[in-house]
Amino acid sequence: MSSRIFIPGLQSVLRIQRVYRSFSISVPTQTTGGVKKLGVIGAGQMGLGISFVAALVSKVPVVLVDSSEDSINKSLGFLDKLLQKDVAKGKYSQDDANQVIKRIEPTTKFDAIFAADFIIEAVPEITPLKCEIFGKLAAGARSDTILSTNTSSISITKIAAAAKGAEDRVVSTHFMNPVPVQKGVEIISGLQTASETVDRAVAFVKAMGKIPSVSTDSPGFIANRILIPYINEAITCLETGVGKKEDIDSIMKNGCAMPMGPLALADFIGLDTCLAIMNVLYTETADSKYRPAVLLQKMVDAGWLGMKSKKGFYDY
Ligand SMILES: NC(=O)c1ccc[n+]([C@@H]2O[C@H](COP(=O)([O-])OP(=O)(O)OC[C@H]3O[C@@H](n4cnc5c(N)ncnc54)[C@H](O)[C@@H]3O)[C@@H](O)[C@H]2O)c1
Numbered sequence: 318m319s320s321r322i323f324i325p326g327l328q329s330v331l332r333i334q335r336v337y338r339s340f341s342i343s344v345p346t347q348t349t350g351g352v353k354k355l356g357v358i359g360a361g362q363m364g365l366g367i368s369f370v371a372a373l374v375s376k377v378p379v380v381l382v383d384s385s386e387d388s389i390n391k392s393l394g395f396l397d398k399l400l401q402k403d404v405a406k407g408k409y410s411q412d413d414a415n416q417v418i419k420r421i422e423p424t425t426k427f428d429a430i431f432a433a434d435f436i437i438e439a440v441p442e443i444t445p446l447k448c449e450i451f452g453k454l455a456a457g458a459r460s461d462t463i464l465s466t467n468t469s470s471i472s473i474t475k476i477a478a479a480a481k482g483a484e485d486r487v488v489s490t491h492f493m494n495p496v497p498v499q500k501g502v503e504i505i506s507g508l509q510t511a512s513e514t515v516d517r518a519v520a521f522v523k524a525m526g527k528i529p530s531v532s533t534d535s536p537g538f539i540a541n542r543i544l545i546p547y548i549n550e551a552i553t554c555l556e557t558g559v560g561k562k563e564d565i566d567s568i569m570k571n572g573c574a575m576p577m578g579p580l581a582l583a584d585f586i587g588l589d590t591c592l593a594i595m596n597v598l599y600t601e602t603a604d605s606k607y608r609p610a611v612l613l614q615k616m617v618d619a620g621w622l623g624m625k626s627k628k629g630f631y632d633y
Pocket residue numbers: 326358359360361362363364382383384385388389438439440441442443446467468469470491492493494586
């Protein structure tokens with residue numbers, strides 16, 4: 318295997334560290350929030366970030382399941398480099414780093430997930446895929462296991478409906494990207510979610526050193542309902558000639574205390590993701606105020622998706 322490991326987004330952890338000066342991983346002091354074993358499905362940028370923080374901060378053992386051996390290898394390679402860099406910078410000790418590696422058990426065997434008492438799904442944003450996984454979790458997991466999704470935009474109520482017999486144990490723990498950096502996590506309940514399920518999710522994300530915000534199931538939840546229309550409006554300003562990209566980003570950064578300008582942020586999130594979330598808001602509310610900017614659609618059509626394609630509003 319090549320010694321250069323590239324995972325879009327996770328590479329951005331390093332880039333975003335420079336952007337967010339307040340970045341710090343606290344020295345592990347938390348408890349596990351009642352969780353004995355965490356299960357994470359999907360070893361991509363979000364799943365690996367969640368596994369890493371859970372293993373480092375709440376010190377919980379993690380079963381990390383992915384259908385692709387290649388994804389697991391890339392993620393573990395990246396994790397190794399991240400740990401080495403953090404240890405070299407004195408963020409935590411070599412022993413802490415060794416413990417993180419020991420606590421994460423990667424596997425391609427799906428059934429290994431059933432050993433967990435708290436499961437977080439982080440596979441791609443495809444509704445039938447998530448529903449199929451929640452059907453399997455409902456059938457195979459213990460009757461007291463929390464079944465959580467990291468979805469950005471799919472209805473929690475819809476995902477819970479696929480978990481036949483376990484609907485009240487389905488919740489969303491919506492971690493933000495990059496997981497080691499962003500403190501806030503949305504805890505979203507579907508119509509069927511029991512209050513005890515929400516309480517256990519809140520306790521666990523706190524044990525991971527995160528700050529939970531609870532909301533009900535509504536298109537875009539809280540963060541994306543506010544953030545993505547803000548970005549969309551910035552794109553409309555560019556499209557209609559209100560200002561140049563540099564001026565739009567500069568005034569929001571230097572005049573409104575935003576850590577990044579909205580167009581640079583759109584490039585970081587991915588323009589395809591921004592468009593997908595605008596489309597969810599637009600179709601699920603049928604409200605014209607959520608119409609995606611024409612320029613956003615055109616840029617996605619051109620394959621200019623931001624940092625991950627090396628071209629968006631800026632070149633990378
Ligand atoms: N990337 C972000 O900025 C961000 C932020 C918040 C939430 N999310 C959400 O988190 C979820 C994961 O996003 P990501 O960016 O980590 O995706 P990703 O593409 O980086 O990773 C997804 C992983 O899931 C694996 N996978 C696919 N099918 C699988 C299956 N059937 N069983 C097990 N593993 C499977 C893939 O091999 C891949 O490793 C999505 O729902 C996304 O909307 C993403």
